[in-house]
Amino acid sequence: MDFEIERIVERARENRARVLQLQFPGGLTRHGPHVARCIKEHVNVKVLLSGNPCYGACDLDYNPKADLLVHFGHAEIPELAARDVCFVEVRSNVDVIPVVDDALALIRGQQIGIVTNVQHIHTLDSVCRHLESAGLRCLIGDGDRRVKYRGQVLGCNFSSARAIDVEEYLYIGSGAFHAIGVALATGKRVIAADPFLQKTSIADVDLILKQRYALMAKAMDAHTFCMLVSTKTGQQRFDLAFKLVEEAIQHGYDAYTVTINEITPWTLYQFPAEAYVNTACPRVAIDDSALFKAPMLTPIEFEMILGKRDFSKYGLDEFSSG
């Protein structure tokens, strides 16, 4: 794995930094002490490792004591215009072509939209050439200012998929969430190709839609709604939460707003409500819903049950910019 020690050292020297804060997402945290040691071999700095959970570049753990934050594993979010942050994307060096070859058998039409996460973003051109040599037309969309690269998707932003008009998408990456997100955001067929497991599949939105409608049905019996706002740098939808509280009260419900850094079942136990509405990372509501004792809705789902949005047309919660 390339942690770009040289670039970090250079940036630390440029900034005349005396204290660096390193922030890793969960899967990479264990490399922190080693990376810190490598940096300190080359430049005279003190190093702090962030111990707070991190799931994206929307969560920049600035430290008042540090002159420079080094954030690993995610691409910068352009609209956040992060100050004094050195992003180290930690690209994967796995060869994606074999799993793309497997995916060919699942592609139905003549043209396909390609999306991926930052780990594999550098492979998109060769993926396109490869698919085009097999007679397909490839499209890669420009996302909004929430994503840095063409064809990049986040768990909360599928703008690069929506930007192109195709009947089918190929998602390159691991985990089910992003492929399902593209399918929900576009309403189209999505082929998921996992280059680590060398496995292909068709994103299945049925199960998740059943779960979401079941939660919405349960939340319809609620009298009190608790609106959640995260204080993470790129997730602070306070005004949305205030709007939802007003809408809830207009519809005869009781509602209040809780701000919280890390949304967990044990912190929410203290806040009595028959349903929660999560304005923070959409994945908390969707991936973790089974952990919470009361239904946790997205803002769009809440407006669906209020009747302010079409209940029959599921809307995916995204963080979008203009």
Place this chain on the structure above:
Amino acid sequence: MDFEIERIVERARENRARVLQLQFPGGLTRHGPHVARCIKEHVNVKVLLSGNPCYGACDLDYNPKADLLVHFGHAEIPELAARDVCFVEVRSNVDVIPVVDDALALIRGQQIGIVTNVQHIHTLDSVCRHLESAGLRCLIGDGDRRVKYRGQVLGCNFSSARAIDVEEYLYIGSGAFHAIGVALATGKRVIAADPFLQKTSIADVDLILKQRYALMAKAMDAHTFCMLVSTKTGQQRFDLAFKLVEEAIQHGYDAYTVTINEITPWTLYQFPAEAYVNTACPRVAIDDSALFKAPMLTPIEFEMILGKRDFSKYGLDEFSSG
């Protein structure tokens, strides 16, 4: 319970606040939605409830969206000079005299030092008068700038106890930690009087000392130490952590520093170390030690095992000011 709604409303009006953030310690959090409702009946503000765990006035959850933070259940820490914070101490109205009467039977000498937490701080004068009418001499000490009131102790500060020269202390309050802290900080006998349970006892330091020495013995086998720094407003002992890392390395150990808001077993799992040194709230190391898979020491305990402090004389970790 008096949440001082009128004073909060007045302060909100004075500040022309449009958004208030309310912060409660764990035991009071469930009153948040009700208190928010009471405030909004009197003044046109939006209210946010902090959902982050809070154990003291060292942990002020400022919110960028809020004009005023209302912090419940703790007294201000003078040295932190908190800006734009309205402290609501939520004093207890329980009568402490009956349990003080019970404590009389346990007092051996002619004079006694009185300490308590902020919940009962307003009772100290009447406690003194009561004890003096029983023929005792009462002393109440001035603490340092970490505590607001004479005779007040915190889980991390026993300066008001150390300020007086007595052979015995009476601690008024619930829970075992504060009384044991006074005993460890002063080396004197401490009578604990719990006005809620109407129970008296003698603070027993033996068990906790055995536990601490056992953890220190185990940590002596460690090769790698992980130093922990909290980013909570009044707990940021970065320089202490940096000093401890240097001391560890001078003594041939490996060491690194992790900054973290909430120190929990599941966040520390990601940071491999055979021992942790906690520069945050001392109670995390002492109260919660059984939760962590490796020994968690206080900074003083770490220096005891390095041989920089007398190993036979236990030193209690405190946050003290000049």
